[in-house]
Every structure is written in C-alpha cells, then in structure tokens.
Amino acid sequence: MNKLGFIGMGNMAQALATGFIKSGKIKPSDIFAYAPHLEKLKENAKKIGFTPVDSLDALVDSSDTILIACKPYQIEDVISQIKHKLVGKAVISIALGWDFAKYYRILGNEVRIQFVMPNTPAMTGEGVMLFEQNNSLGKDERMQIMDLFTSVGIVEELPTNLMGIGGAITGCGPAFVDLMIEAYADAAVKYGIPRKDSYRLVSQMILGSAKLCLEAGEHPAVLKDNVCSPGGSTICGVTTLEEKGFRNACISSIDAIMNKKTN
Template sequence: MKKLGFIGMGNMAQALATGFIKSGSIEKADVFAYAPHQDKLQKNAQRIGFTPCAGLSELAKTCDTLVMACKPYQIEDVIAEIKDVLPGKALVSIAAGWDFARYEKALPNGVRVQFVMPNTPAMVGEGVLLFEETNSLKADERKAIWNLFSSVGLTVELPSSLMGIGGTVTGCGPAFVDLFLEAYADAAVKYGMKRADAYRLISQMVLGSAKLQLATGEHPGVLKDNVCSPAGTTICGVTALEEQGFRNACIKSIEAIMNK
C-alpha cells in the first residue's frame, strides 16, 4: 500500500483519515480524497492534512488502495465511473450493507476487496474496526491494511453473518453513549454544575468504566455490584433505571436498527 485514496469525505472518512495521520501509520502526503463538494473537501484537507483531488478518476488513477466511504446508494455509480481503472487495485469499503458477496457481483474482475465496519472514535485512536472474514486481498496487502486500521483502535475479524450486528452495536453505539453523556450532564446541570465541567467528569467516568472492564475482563454485572453497597445510593439509582426499562430500551434500540 503506497497511496491511500478516500472516495467520499464524510464524518467517518474524516475520523479515519485524521486517526491514520495522527497515529503516524501513514504519511499525510500519501493520503488522498475526492468528494463532490470541493469547497468542503478543501477545508477538510487543510484541517486534516490529506491531498484533495478534483475528480474521481484522478483519485482512482493516483492511488493503489481505495477506501469506499461514500453513501451506500452512490456506490454503483462510483463503480461505473471508474471501472476501467479499478482492476489491480485494493478496495476497502466502509459502507454499511456492502459486504464481500455484494461487491463480488458489482466489481469488475481483478479488484481485491475487504469490507470493514469502523466507528468514529477512530479519530482519537479508540475505534472499533470490524473486518469481514471473507475477502480477496493478498496476504501482505491485508496485513498492511489490518495494521493501518489497528493504529486507530481495536481490530476484530468477524464472519460475514455477524458483520450486521457487530456494525450496529459498535457503529451506532457511539450515538447512544453520547445521549447517555448528555442526559447525565443535564442531571448535573440541574443540580448546579457547569455544563463544561459535567461533560468532562461524565466522559471520563464512562472512559474509566470501559477501561476497567476491558482491563479486568470482569462481567459488567460484577463491576456494577462492586459499586452497589447495601441500602446505598448507587443501588437506588440502579433501581430507578430498571424501573424505567433501561436495559430493555438498550436492546430495543438495536432491534430497531436490525429490523429497519
């Protein structure tokens, strides 16, 4: 992998490009991107450090590895526009719903493909990057791409049948955590705390709690029990959450996406 090109530069692509460059796993001079809104692309290029391209064909000809980061409904048109220059290249797709089997039907012969589901915390090196087990990359190519994505978070290989649920809980999950942060900050503000302080304290609390679970490998229920003293304050809060159907609401949020 010599030159990496992003097809599309939305929020997820920005997160990845920022994370890749900040980690030092790829030189910013080797990162390129194309997006139809050139003014916005130029601003993002100045902020992140990649090289903007004026056209899709220019990007495809320049880069040996392409990241399909446009909207899923745009992919067929993108492939049609650059199909003549795609053979021989590696394509990493981060578009939801486009797995290996679907690309195999849509791509011209000679294109090697890997489906990856990332999430936005990759921007700060704390992402989750799900690699579909089925792919057509060369061994050294896949290792290079795996290492690149590993520089911005946890990389995990999943069978094709689990990419949907895996991508849902990790890709959509940050929005749910942000709702959680906002709600608890509202509670802190209600009782007199400045909002900036509330966000800082609660975000660190969530970060620390997640790191504790990862470091110890303990069941979340055990860690919860460790905070809940008999007749104490925490168990009162846990009870209130259970009365409001907290865990059921979490499960329903995933079901809503899976049944969309």
C-alpha cells in the same frame, strides 16, 4: 499499500484519515481524497492534511488502495465511472450494506476487496474496526491494512452473517453513549454543576468505566456490584434504571436497527 485514496470525505472518512495521519503509519502526502464539493474538501484537507483531487479519475490514478466512503446509494454510480481503472487495485469499503459478495458481483476477481465497518471514535485512536472475514486481499496486503486500522482502534474479524449486528453495536452505539452523556450531564446541571464541567465529568466517568471493564477481566455485573453498597446510593439508582426499563431500552434500540436493515 503505498497510496490511499478516499472516495467521499464525510464524518467517518475524516475520522479515519485523521487517525491514520496521527498514528504516523501513513504520511499525509500519501492520502488523497475526492468528494463532489471541492471547496469543502479543500477546507477539510487543510485541517487534516490529505491531498484533495478534483475528479474520480485523478483519485484512482493517484492511489493503489481505494477506500470507498461515500453514501451506499452512490456506490453503483461511482463504480460505473471508474470500474475500468480499478483493475489490479485493492478496494476497502466502509459503506453500510456493501459487503464482499455485493462488490464481487460487480467487480469480479480483477479487484481485491475488503469490507470494513469502523466507528467515529477512530478519530481518538479508540475505534472499533470490524473486518469481514470474506475478502480477496492478499495475505500480506490484508495484514498491512489491518495494521493501519489498528492504529485507530481495535480490529476484530467477523463472519459475514454477524457484520450487521456487529455494526449496529459498534457503529450506532457511540450515538447512544453520547445521548447518555448528555442525559447525565443534564442531571449534573440540574443540581448545580456547570455545563462544561458536567460533560467533562460524565465523559471521563464513562471512559474510565469502559477501560476498567476491558482491563479487569470481570463480568460487568461484578463491577456493578462492587459499587453497590447495601442500602447505598448506587443501588437506589440501579433499581430506578431497572424500573424504567434501561436494559430493555438498550436491547430494543438494537432490535429497531436490525429490523430496519431487514425491511
């Protein structure tokens, strides 16, 4: 992979492009992007560093690896315009629902295909990149692409049948954590901490707790128990969360996503 072309430059694509460039593993001059709103694309290009192009044809001509990041409903129309130009190229898709089999039915074996589900924390280098095991990339090519994505987070392979639940947890999860940050920050403000400080304190608390969980090698329940002194403040808060159905609400939020995908 020498030249990477983005089709679509929404929030997720911006997060990836920003992370890739920050990592130093790909030069800004080797990243191209096309989106229908050219003026907005040019504004993002100035902030992030990629090269904007004004047509799909120009994008494909400029790139040997194409990263499809447009809306899922737009993909069939996009592919119909450039299918003849994709022959011999690699296509990475981050569009929800567009797995290897779906692309293969349209593109066949003349295009090398990989479905990836990233999440927005890629912008900070702390993303989760889910690679579908079923793919048609060359071995070395896939390792190179996985290495690029590793620069913006951790890379995990999942079989096709688990990509849906994996994406629900890692892709939608940041919004749920943001909601929790907002809620606990509201509580801090309620009791007198300024808003800006509240967001910073809560965000760092969650960041540190997550890092401890990853690095300690302990079950989350053990880490929770370590904070809960007998008759103390924390166990009172934990008890209230249980009474309010915190864990059930978390699981139910994923149920809602999975049920929506199958409807």
